[in-house]
Amino acid sequence: MYLLYLAPGYSTRRNSLICSKKVLKSVWLVALKCNQMKILFILFLLTGCESAKQNSTSPLxxxxxxxxxxxxxxxxxxxxxxxxxxxxxxxxxxxxxxxxxxxxxxxxxxxxxxxxxxxxxxxxxxxxxxxxxxxxxxxxxxxxxxxxxxxxxxxxx
Missing domain, CATH: 2.60.40.2020 (Immunoglobulin-like)
Structure with a gap:
């Protein structure tokens, strides 16, 4: 599944997409943040699973x-x-x-x-x-x- 984000500066023509350097930079930053968020989300899940393991066994x-x-x-x-x-x-x-x-x-x-x-x-x-x-x-x-x-x-x- 692909997501097309039309930010200011994008113009859609029949089969072409025109964008400025500023828009490319903002799209790159959003993509970078998305990857960071994915990594943080995965780390959060792993941490949650690890603490659940500790709680499900015997008390400390x-x-x-x-x-x-x-x-x-x-x-x-x-x-x-x-x-x-x-x-x-x-x-x-x-x-x-x-x-x-x-x-x-x-x-x-x-x-x-x-x-x-x-x-x-x-x-x-x-x-x-x-x-x-x-x-x-x-x-x-x-x-x-x-x-x-x-x-x-x-x-x-």
């Missing part, structure tokens, strides 16, 4: 270095007003880490839909590397998928 894992028998905290943003809270996926961490308590810090702005912070107070029992896998969901909805998830690698030394 952060590493926290702690000392044995010293308390540390994990703060996760939530919205308690909507019923969502963070909870560990399984109990495999319990041989190396203990969750001492969990506290919810209400949002500072006082908005109904504002973010709360769920604070986990923990300590490591022994030298180890343990993965804590948290999910955010409504506790009474056992059949529903998690709204968000977070993996943390705890390195106790």
């Amino acid at each position: 894992t952060d590493t926290i270095n702690v000392k044995v028998n010293e308390s540390f905290t994990i703060k996760l943003s939530t919205s308690m007003g909507t019923g969502y809270s963070w909870m560990p996926v399984d109990s495999s961490y319990k041989k190396n880490i203990i969750i001492d308590s969990v506290v919810v810090v209400n949002n500072i702005e006082g908005k109904d839909d504002g973010a709360d912070t769920q604070v986990f107070y923990l300590h490591a029992l022994q030298k180890s590397t343990t993965v804590l896998h948290f999910i955010r969901k409504r506790p009474w909805e056992s059949n529903h998928k998690a709204d968000k998830e977070k993996k943390l690698t705890i390195v106790a030394q």
Whole structure:
């Protein structure tokens, strides 16, 4: 498919096309910009596909270095007003880490839909590397998928 752009300075006669140098330059610039736009569009698509790959696999894992028998905290943003809270996926961490308590810090702005912070107070029992896998969901909805998830690698030394 060909697109004929009749810019000012073009004159169409029976089988001829007359144009000025100025028009040729502007057509060349438009064509150059179109090629740049095609390249940018392709890069945008590839970048989008790459980020979709990252999001579709497992959640990103952060590493926290702690000392044995010293308390540390994990703060996760939530919205308690909507019923969502963070909870560990399984109990495999319990041989190396203990969750001492969990506290919810209400949002500072006082908005109904504002973010709360769920604070986990923990300590490591022994030298180890343990993965804590948290999910955010409504506790009474056992059949529903998690709204968000977070993996943390705890390195106790």
